[in-house]
């Protein structure tokens with residue numbers, strides 16, 4: 001199964017999509033914030049990113065989910081800045097302090113080709129929501145010089161339907177977080193309004209586009225949805241409601257990574273309730289809950 005974007009490239013439709021995406025940049029509605037600023041004039045919204053994408057680094061990554069890392073790694077490209085502001089962010093130098101430099105479209109395409117040449121199984125775009133047009137332009141460029149591995153959209157899940165519609169037929173694998181089931185808690189710890197509603201609508205749209213995760217005969221992801229859920233201390237994430245939503249409104253055969261790696265990074269120590277790792281019993285409780293909802297494809 002060739003990646004989705006190859007078909008659009010062969011039908012000469014990627015250029016059209018780039019132009020459509022650039023129109024969205026003029027009144028930016030690419031993510032859940034819908035700031036409506038003109039980023040083509042280098043105006044900045046919440047993500048503090050103008051016309052050009054900033055990249056922190058790119059390299060094969062061996063810590064992702066097994067179907068993504070495979071045998072040769074997932075080809076991660078870390079975009080600087082983020083549309084979320086999590087107080088416990090483990091990559092805060094990149095997301096909050098915007099460590100990195102501007103990449104032209106050609107440089108971004110060259111990074112994709114280099115990752116493919118290094119044997120990576122996919123191109124894994126980390127924190128991509130605020131740079132969708134730049135990504136589509138780079139994929140169009142890279143496809144013309146031989147890119148042929150799947151595209152992974154690795155997002156905190158605060159994505160707009162407008163932004164996601166631009167990616168229909170381009171992204172092969174969606175990898176969203178589902179972080180919170182309470183809007184008030186999301187506002188407190190990630191400084192974003194209305195996260196659960198925006199996140200759930202986004203995940204529904206992602207699943208509509210790509211369906212459940214499909215693996216090849218070697219267990220490598222080719223297409224579909226992988227959801228990440230980070231367990232927080234004191235059940236601040238509201239795990240039960242998230243798992244129920246996945247089982248009842250997405251699919252009970254959703255591939256799910258319930259993550260136990262929370263630790264109090266960045267400003268988390270200012271919040272006593274966040275100032276500890278999670279307990280084994282908390283993690284096991286969420287795993288058992290997933291099983292009780294019939295969710296069995298766990299990473």
Ligand code: SF4
Pocket residue numbers: 028029030031032033034035036037044045046047048049083129130131
């Ligand atoms: S990507 Fe999101 S945060 Fe950035 S300007 Fe657009 S709507 Fe605002």
